[in-house]
Amino acid sequence: MNQIANDEFEAFKKVHDALQPLDDEARSRVVNSVVTLLAIDAHVQSTLEVDEDIDDGAAQTSTIDAAKGSQTFASFAELHAAANPTTNGNKALVAGYWLQVCQDNDSFTSQSANKELTHLGHKIANITAALDPLRSAKPALVLQLKKSGTSRQARKTYKLSDAGVRRVQEMIGG
Numbered sequence: 001m002n003q004i005a006n007d008e009f010e011a012f013k014k015v016h017d018a019l020q021p022l023d024d025e026a027r028s029r030v031v032n033s034v035v036t037l038l039a040i041d042a043h044v045q046s047t048l049e050v051d052e053d054i055d056d057g058a059a060q061t062s063t064i065d066a067a068k069g070s071q072t073f074a075s076f077a078e079l080h081a082a083a084n085p086t087t088n089g090n091k092a093l094v095a096g097y098w099l100q101v102c103q104d105n106d107s108f109t110s111q112s113a114n115k116e117l118t119h120l121g122h123k124i125a126n127i128t129a130a131l132d133p134l135r136s137a138k139p140a141l142v143l144q145l146k147k148s149g150t151s152r153q154a155r156k157t158y159k160l161s162d163a164g165v166r167r168v169q170e171m172i173g174g
Helices: 004-019 024-037 063-068 076-083 088-102 111-119 127-136 164-172
Strands: 142-148 155-158
Touching: 004 024, 004 076, 024 164, 063 127, 076 088, 076 164, 088 111, 088 127, 088 142, 088 155, 088 164, 111 127, 127 142, 155 164
Parallel strands: none
Antiparallel strands: 142 155
């Protein structure tokens, strides 16, 4: 292993060991603080829509930002009808789209997504189980941002990835 790779691996190990005992919120605070302190460009390339004609210095627009300007729905019922999701995972994905994109939020909770589905008569018995395959898909359609509590029934906060937004847009024909 070359010296640079060895140094990077050692740094990774130290960071991992330092963050391991902390809860998810504390980890996020520490990582965000270090990124800010060291002025690290922390953009993840795979979550951005890349336009080859854009200059390196120009801002790139994410799919989520673009979706906010696209087709709008007056209610979750209209979005659900347009998307016509058939699986629990797709129902949860559409509910997340409603809460995050249509309602202009940064994230959504599993409880709020299931509440929207419940109002339409589509309650999911285990919303977390419906979201897990979306998290483990390649690319991930949903990202878990945090977990409040230590039990398996803890409240979880999620965010749709750009791939998740695109999937819902395909479902609604957009």
